[in-house]
Amino acid sequence: MRATLAALVLLAAGLASATGLATPAVTAGAAPPVVAGPDLGQRVVVFDPSMSVASIRQRADQIWQQQVDAEMSSERWSLLFLPGTYGTAAEPLQIKVGYYTEVAGLGASPSDTVINGKVEVYNRCLSDGPTQPYCVALNNFWRSLSNLTIDVNGTGQDGCRASANFWATSQASSLRRVDIRGGNLSLMDYCTAGPQFASGGYLADSRAGTVINGSQQQWLTRNSEVVEWSNGVWNQVFAGTIGAPSEASFPTNPYTTLDRTPLSREKPFLHVGDDGRWQVRVPDARTESRGTSWAGGTTAGRDLPLSSFHVASPGQPAQVLRQALDRGQNLLLTPGVYDVDRSLVVRRDHTVVLGLGQATLTAVGGATPVVVRPGATDVVIAGVTVDAGTGLSQNLMHLQGQPGRSGDRRTPAAVPTTTLNDVYFRVGGPHIGKADVSLRIDADDVLIDHAWVWRADHGIEGFTAGAVGDTDRWNTNIGRVGLIVTGDRVHATGLFVEHYQQHNTIWTGEDGHVVLYQNELPYDPPSQADWTRPDGTLGWTGYKVGDDVLRHQLFGGGVYVFNRNDPSITTASGFEVPVRAGVRLHHVLTVNLDAGSIEHVVNDTGDRVDSTRSGQPSYVVDYPAP
Structure with missing residues (x-):
C-alpha cells in the first residue's frame, strides 16, 4: 500500500500498553441468559446492554487512543457486544476503531446486537502543518467490524459527519455481517482535510442504504445488498450483490459486476446460542449465491461448542497448540502475538482455527507457522495474521496436496471447501522479515475469501540506505513470491498481494477463479538490473498464470507501479497469461503512482502507464478480446 515516507516510520511504533485497563465484568442482560463464557484474556472486552453508554464509550475510547497510531505495535484487542441494544436516540453510542481491533456482536444474527450510534474509522493525519496537512486512510489496516446492526445516529457530531457511518480503511479491514440503517455508509473520510485517499477494501454478507465509495481505488462488495453506490475510482467489483451498479459502461463507470458469486463461504463467528452458551458458528459453503446469508433466517452451517476448542493465549508455546490440534481440537486464538517455532499442523477434516482481535502468528527460526496436510478437507482458517520472522521461512502458510491428482473427477459443489477468511501475511514492518513464499496452495478445492499478502513497503526496522531506506529493505526483507497456487479449483474472492520481489502471484493450477485482484509492484528495487529477469524481460508481473494452464478466470484486477527508489525502472506487463x-x-x-512505468496491461496488450499519466489507468476490458 502506498505509504507516507518518513512520517510513517516515526508514528509506527505505537503507544504504551494498557495493562492497567481491567476487563469489565459481564452482568446479566437481555434474554437469553448467558452462561459464563471462557477466560479469553484481558484483551477481550465483553460489553453488556445493561452497561451505561458513558462507561462503554470511555472504555472503547481508551483502547482507540492507544491504537489509533499503533500501526506496528504488538497490542491486539477484541471488543464484543452481547445481544441487546446499545445507545439511545438522545444518547447514542459512538466509538472509533484503531489498529488491531475487532468489534463484533455476539448474536446469531446481526439484528440481535443493535448499536444506536456509530462504529467508525477516520483518516489518519500523518502530518498536520497549517497549510498542508496529510490526512489519509491509505495505511488504515488491520481492524474489523462484524455481526451487528448500526442505526446511524450522529447526534452531537458536526454536520459533515452526522449523516454517515465512516469506515475509512484500506487493506485487511473487513466489514462482515453488518446492517447499516438510518444513514449512509462512507468508505472514505471526506470530513478530514485532504487528500483523503483510501484503497483496497472489502464488504461481505452485509446490507446498507447509500454507500459513498469516495476515493476507494479498488473495492470488493460480495453477497450483500445496497440501495445506492455513489461512484467508482479505478475498479469497484461486485459479486452476488443486490442493488449493484451495472458494468455496461465500463470503464467510463469503473464497475465489474457478477450477478452471482460462483463459490462463497462466510467467516466463522463467535456467538451466544439460544441456551446462553458460547459457541462458534461455521457457515456452509454456497454456490451461485446472491444476497446475504442471513436475510431469510439463521445462516446455514454448524455450531461448535467452545469445549471443542483449545482456547489459546499468546504466552503458550507453539508446542501446546500443536498438541491440541493433534488431539483433534479446534483452535481459538485470543488476541495477541504468538511465536511459532514449529509448524501448527492441521491433519483432521473440518478443523477450525479462528483468531480473535487480529491474532498474529510470528515465524521463529525459519518455521512455517501453519501447515494443512494433504487429505484434510473442509478446514477453515480465519481471522489470523501470519508474520515472517528474521530467519528465512520457505512458506508462511502451506496448504499441502498433490496438485491435479487429488480429485479430478469431482465438481466444486460436491467437494468440502477448505477456506481462508480474513487471513493476512506480512513480511517486514514491525521487524525484519524473511519468507521465500508467503502463501503456498498445493491443495485442490480451496476458497480464499479476503486475503492481504503484503511484503511491507514501510515499517520500523530502521533502514536508511536508498529512498526512505528502500535499498536496505530490498536486500533485507526477503519475499520472493506472495502467492503460489498449484492446486485445481482454487477460488478467491478479494485477493490483495503486494510488493514482492519477483512475480507477486503465480497460478499454475487449473480452473482458478478470482473475483477482484489488487496488486502493487515493489517500491524498492534499487535499479533496473535488480528488476530484470534472467532472460532479459523487464521486471516481473503482478499476476502470472502458468504457460501450460488451460482454464483460468479473473474478474476485476489491477496492478500499480510506484518505483520510488529508482523512478526510471520499467516493467514489461502487469499481467502475464x-x-x-x-x-x-x-x-x-x-496505473502509475508517480514513479516507474509498465509497458502493457496484459502480455503485449494495453497502453503504457508512466509518470506522464500518473493516476490514469490503462484498461483492458477483456483478454483475449472476444
Whole structure:
C-alpha cells in the first residue's frame, strides 16, 4: 500500500500498553441468559446492554487512543457486544476503531446486537502543518467490524459527519455481517482535510442504504445488498450483490459486476446460542449465491461448542497448540502475538482455527507457522495474521496436496471447501522479515475469501540506505513470491498481494477463479538490473498464470507501479497469461503512482502507464478480446 515516507516510520511504533485497563465484568442482560463464557484474556472486552453508554464509550475510547497510531505495535484487542441494544436516540453510542481491533456482536444474527450510534474509522493525519496537512486512510489496516446492526445516529457530531457511518480503511479491514440503517455508509473520510485517499477494501454478507465509495481505488462488495453506490475510482467489483451498479459502461463507470458469486463461504463467528452458551458458528459453503446469508433466517452451517476448542493465549508455546490440534481440537486464538517455532499442523477434516482481535502468528527460526496436510478437507482458517520472522521461512502458510491428482473427477459443489477468511501475511514492518513464499496452495478445492499478502513497503526496522531506506529493505526483507497456487479449483474472492520481489502471484493450477485482484509492484528495487529477469524481460508481473494452464478466470484486477527508489525502472506487463480460449481476464488495469512505468496491461496488450499519466489507468476490458 502506498505509504507516507518518513512520517510513517516515526508514528509506527505505537503507544504504551494498557495493562492497567481491567476487563469489565459481564452482568446479566437481555434474554437469553448467558452462561459464563471462557477466560479469553484481558484483551477481550465483553460489553453488556445493561452497561451505561458513558462507561462503554470511555472504555472503547481508551483502547482507540492507544491504537489509533499503533500501526506496528504488538497490542491486539477484541471488543464484543452481547445481544441487546446499545445507545439511545438522545444518547447514542459512538466509538472509533484503531489498529488491531475487532468489534463484533455476539448474536446469531446481526439484528440481535443493535448499536444506536456509530462504529467508525477516520483518516489518519500523518502530518498536520497549517497549510498542508496529510490526512489519509491509505495505511488504515488491520481492524474489523462484524455481526451487528448500526442505526446511524450522529447526534452531537458536526454536520459533515452526522449523516454517515465512516469506515475509512484500506487493506485487511473487513466489514462482515453488518446492517447499516438510518444513514449512509462512507468508505472514505471526506470530513478530514485532504487528500483523503483510501484503497483496497472489502464488504461481505452485509446490507446498507447509500454507500459513498469516495476515493476507494479498488473495492470488493460480495453477497450483500445496497440501495445506492455513489461512484467508482479505478475498479469497484461486485459479486452476488443486490442493488449493484451495472458494468455496461465500463470503464467510463469503473464497475465489474457478477450477478452471482460462483463459490462463497462466510467467516466463522463467535456467538451466544439460544441456551446462553458460547459457541462458534461455521457457515456452509454456497454456490451461485446472491444476497446475504442471513436475510431469510439463521445462516446455514454448524455450531461448535467452545469445549471443542483449545482456547489459546499468546504466552503458550507453539508446542501446546500443536498438541491440541493433534488431539483433534479446534483452535481459538485470543488476541495477541504468538511465536511459532514449529509448524501448527492441521491433519483432521473440518478443523477450525479462528483468531480473535487480529491474532498474529510470528515465524521463529525459519518455521512455517501453519501447515494443512494433504487429505484434510473442509478446514477453515480465519481471522489470523501470519508474520515472517528474521530467519528465512520457505512458506508462511502451506496448504499441502498433490496438485491435479487429488480429485479430478469431482465438481466444486460436491467437494468440502477448505477456506481462508480474513487471513493476512506480512513480511517486514514491525521487524525484519524473511519468507521465500508467503502463501503456498498445493491443495485442490480451496476458497480464499479476503486475503492481504503484503511484503511491507514501510515499517520500523530502521533502514536508511536508498529512498526512505528502500535499498536496505530490498536486500533485507526477503519475499520472493506472495502467492503460489498449484492446486485445481482454487477460488478467491478479494485477493490483495503486494510488493514482492519477483512475480507477486503465480497460478499454475487449473480452473482458478478470482473475483477482484489488487496488486502493487515493489517500491524498492534499487535499479533496473535488480528488476530484470534472467532472460532479459523487464521486471516481473503482478499476476502470472502458468504457460501450460488451460482454464483460468479473473474478474476485476489491477496492478500499480510506484518505483520510488529508482523512478526510471520499467516493467514489461502487469499481467502475464497464456493466450488460449479457456484463460479469460475481464476488466483489468495498470496505473502509475508517480514513479516507474509498465509497458502493457496484459502480455503485449494495453497502453503504457508512466509518470506522464500518473493516476490514469490503462484498461483492458477483456483478454483475449472476444
